Amino acid sequence: MTSIIQKVPIAAIATPIGEGGIAVIRVSGKDAISIVDQAFEGKPLVEQPTHTVHFGKIVDKKGLPVDEVLISIFRSPKSYTGEETVEISCHGGVLVTQKVLETILALGVKSAEAGEFTQRAFLNGKLDLDQAEAVADIIHAKSIKAVDAAHQQLEGRLGDHVKKFRQQIIDATAMIELELDFIEEDVEFANKEQLRQLLQDVDSEISALLETYETGRIVKDGVKTVLIGRPNAGKSTLLNTLVGSDRAIVTDIAGTTRDTIDADWNYDGLLFKLIDTAGLRETLDVVEAEGVKRSQKAFEQADLVVYLKDLSHPFTDDERKEIADFQKRAGETPFILVGTKKDQEIDEEWRTEFDLKISAIDGEKIKELKQLLKDRALENKHYDASSLLVTSTRHRDALQKTQSHIQAALNGLDLGMTGDFLSIDLRAALNELGTVTGEITNEHILDSIFSRFCIGK
Missing domain, CATH: 1.20.120.430 (tRNA modification GTPase MnmE domain 2)
Known part of the structure; x- marks a missing residue:
């Protein structure tokens, strides 16, 4: 069995800072229970068994009450870190939570660094390094x-x-x-x-x-989905429709979107990082030209490309060449050609096969588009819920x-x-x-990994 390394006790607020029903302050390390007991007015914590909860008050050095709390005790090695651990549940106000933490720190406890609790769990053999990294992934998911x-x-x-x-x-x-x-x-x-x-x-x-890995990267980080097309093709309208809010400004003026606009959208458990781009066209406007340049860069980094064509206007030769060029440049990146403004579609022989024709205003075929985006994002990736x-x-x-x-x-x-x-x-x-x-590691790797964690975890 891996021996437990009892270290200098550390403490931190383990819940998000803000107003709420409760907040949790975590304390871990050598003699953590007896140290917290010095500020606890209630049953003697040092006499209580592991995995028990006790009601009382945290008091400062003058004996004045700071807050009513519930104290949870976890004795070594049966704790998250493998060390003596105490979790203090207090009222969730910003000031009172900070006051409770300051009271504990005044007893000689060190303020925890980012990820230090989980790092101790790894060093004490409670978690492998890959499992410790998974803790951060769950928090940031x-x-x-x-x-x-x-x-x-x-x-x-x-x-x-x-x-x-x-x-x-x-x-x-x-x-x-x-x-x-x-x-x-x-x-x-x-x-x-x-x-x-x-x-x-x-x-x-x-x-x-x-x-x-490619599937894993997309599942973890999201599908970078780039919406491209000519000005007024409906890119911003579609982004707003998918997200369910007015994330991008929509007007009839060509060139309204001058920079890429990002928005997160979840569908059927999968994250899509939608990127609304500036309309593709030649322009003398310096700002708009920079937006077009950034649109091209976003296209090159995309996991999924959605080209939007306004059905209320006829195709031009330049548009046909542009679509063919983007399809070729996309390579193995999934490419979807979507006709927009179907409610205003003109009577024309398009001579182009659209993957889907939609109307974001009327909601026509939006449900089908959502499923198509997911299917294309995961095509050839053979993903299911049980996949490692x-x-x-x-x-x-x-x-x-x-x-x-x-x-x-x-x-x-x-x-x-x-x-x-x-x-x-x-x-x-x-x-x-x-x-x-983590059977073989060094301080540089550990610092890099645990710097991703929030303080208190």
Whole structure:
């Protein structure tokens, strides 16, 4: 069992600052219970069992009441951090919450840094590093699917895969190094075909996991959806319709939108980051020209492109060329051609196949458009609620480096390299995998990871 490291106690407000029914101040570390007991008027906390709640008052050093509170006690090692932990539930006003915290800090407790509670949980062996990262992902999640993906990681599913890979590579390394121990006797213990098959299996399984990254990135960060088209094509109107509020200004004046406008929209558990762009046209207006330039940049970074064509105006040759050009430049990025203002559609032979014709004003085909956006965003991604996804760039990079070392070892086998050279690559692969779960880490990585957390978590 991992030994618990009792550290200098820390404290922080663990709930959002503001007015509310209650606020929670978390205290964790060596002698946390006895320290809080000094400011508690009620049952002696040091005499109470773990996982119990007690009513009383927090009082300052002069014995004056600060607030009525409920105190929850968690004794080591059965707490979130693995240390002695106390959670103080007080009234949720800004001033009273701060006063309770200041009273605890005055007893010699240190103010917690961002993510320090979860960092202690990791250092005390309560969480693997990938699980600790999942805590931050749950807090910052902006869609149900992002929460689901983070929960899977928090449950240890990614860590289980990584530990399996590590064990397979350890087995392979052991086969090689046993042979090295008897190299002077010219005895071969390693079954080369068995070793090759083992490494090929690991290589294939890592490939399958890496293939989930693009889906994982979209589920976690949202689908960057760019609305492009000519001025007055209905881009701002559509954005407002999807979001359900007047996020973008809508007028009949061409060039109203002069910069990209972003808005988050959730549909069926998936986050879409909608980007309304300036109308595409040649202009002498310096500000509008900069907006068009930014529209082009947004297009290049998009996960999903929606080109809007105003059906109340006939097609021009320039528009047809422009659409064809955008479709070609989109490459593998899903591209949707939508006809807008269907309620004002002119009688014309369009000679162009629209994915959908809508009227944002009347709401016609908007429901169908929403489903189409989701379908196209996830096409070829084979996502379902039970899918294990790689959502972190750090994890992806570590897995890619691991795979590179595995493939180098396989190449070495084919070239007849000796076991000492193969062992170098396999140990490097083990090192990379260890950075995912935290078996191998350094202060720089930890600082980078836990800086994403809010104070109090």
